[in-house]
Amino acid sequence: MGVTLVADVAAGPTVGLLPLVALGPAFAGLTGGPARTALVGSLALILCLALGWYDGLFPGRRGTTALISVAGVTAAGLAAAVTRRRREAELASVRSIAEVAQRVLLRPVPRQAGELLVAVSYTAAVAEARIGGDLYEVVTFPGGVRVIVGDVQGKGLDAVETAADVLGAFREAAHDEPELVGVSTRLERAMDRTLQGERFVTAVIAEVRPDRTMTLLNYGHPAPLLLGSAGTARFLEPGTPxxxxxxxxxxxxxxxxxxxxxxxxxxxxxxxxxxxxxxDRRGTFYPLVDRLSLLDAESPELALERLHGDLVSHTEGPLGDDAALLLLRYRPQGERVGGHDGQPRLAG
Known part of the structure; x- marks a missing residue:
């Protein structure tokens, strides 16, 4: 509006710059609230009247047309600002509901389960939804700790519903079954009943017992990484896919x-x-193995915070898919366990 004022005074009434004053309330309606839009619109009308009288356009068709144009754009900007505020309030409500749904579906994991320290990082591909098709859970039972990390095929509400079914079945079976294979069997039966069509879930089910033994069952999921205290790293590939x-x-x-x-x-x-x-923008996959030194942090939470930050920096934008990370660190009670120094070595 200021530029229009200077240009109109410099160029004179023959150029016809007066209608450009309407750009003020137009942009105000896109970026500001109703009050700000009304204020800018009022200033635009005053400026239009002042320039019109200065240029000798009042009374006259050109001046009247410009004034009507500014008033119309101001009204449209007010309507846009009111509508945008209403939609922002609705989106905030939906996000609040989504956060509640996430806490119900993906409940906060315990920071310590038995002799294990636990941390989780989760990012939904649809940022506005806050939830997606990845799932995780940590359950303590009389024989130790059981964990599941999975990925539902597809996205959207159907994937969220499937994730809820998987987690519900796992939480029940993890408490009741004495052996991990029993948890697996009940989970498969439950999924056969609930999953329809071509939907499926990849998952890793893990169990850590007090005798420091670990058991894994892998259902077509990326192999977990075991980082030894000596600095080695090894993919835990299943023997039989x-x-x-x-x-x-x-x-x-x-x-x-x-x-x-x-x-x-x-x-x-x-x-x-x-x-x-x-x-990343060049199509290079995230080099997880090369970033394992980020996990050498004082706490599992800080370790995953570093790893997640590096992942976001690698993509230089929103993630293309849901991404979940769950870290278990073995630390017996009453014993300080230091991390390792340097880059982990990938063992065979």
């Missing part, structure tokens, strides 16, 4: 349990494919 939950393939056996030691100072990183398949 198993299809994801819900495919309902006749004659398919359950995955072969993968067992091993989980000693003081060790860390187990479980994640979804949204992490390792995140790409």
């Amino acid at each position: 198993a299809p994801p939950l819900g495919l309902g393939l006749d004659g398919t056996e359950s995955p072969e349990p993968l067992t091993g030691k989980f000693a003081p100072g060790d860390q187990l990183l479980l994640y979804t494919d949204g992490v390792v398949e995140a790409r």
